[in-house]
Amino acid sequence: MKEERPSGPAAAAILAAAVGVFVIGLLTTLNEAVDGLSRYLNWWSPAGPLTGKTGVGVIVWLLTWAALGARYRGASVDMGRIARWSWLLILLGLLLTFPPVFERFAGE
């Protein structure tokens, strides 16, 4: 019988994905709330600040995955806790990318 695999690497993948989508949501709202931020998020003018918002989200996701993957390698973690944190981050990410929510933070 094959050895059981520990939950750490799966937890790292799930939590990192949640962090990635939360960062996209956070930057979507911050882009409305903070004057001048869109200049820094505009990585490629034809597509505008969307490139930076999603680009930073993807980079943070991959770095978080690498960091958590290293930390949880070979370990078993409390998947219930990881799932709760992941769902909270995903829910916040969804809220922060919902136009009626992020438009509330838009400057005049």
Add this chain to the structure above:
Amino acid sequence: MQVSARELWTVLHGLIFGSVFLAAFAGGLAGLYSLRPELATVQGVQERIRRLTAGTWVMALIAWITVISGTYIVYPWYRARPPENADLTFFPRAYLLAKPSTAAWHTFGMEWKEHVGWFAPILATAVAFVVAYYGPQLAREDRVRRTTLWLFVVAFATAGVAGLFGAFLNKIAPIR
């Protein structure tokens, strides 16, 4: 019968890549839902996990192709600024914003779609990794399997929002 390069890319982005992701969802969902020891034999789980691993990786790849082609190829045509006195029907964003009756298609529909659509490939990649990592053991890890299943549902829902608004937007203000 002619199709411009812009129309072709719009079709590839939404109707081919996006639709394949959405259509494949049902198979993946059924696979994850039924991946339980009480519903399948050991051989059944092994056979199912091979299909599920390949299917979820292909879906993640297609989701990435969809958002990258959408953001870096189609979206610049959508948001291009028109020169003065230009025919706005060639500039979808400006065309929608020009009339109060259509502005919400951009301020709500496009603004939601362009951001939330990026959730799908990230979540789908996490799902594919977890399925591949655990293999048949996933059938015995009920909490992880249920979390993965719901991540898969959220990935589908976000792709669905993006796809639905994409279809409406391309009907109301097509990219030419």
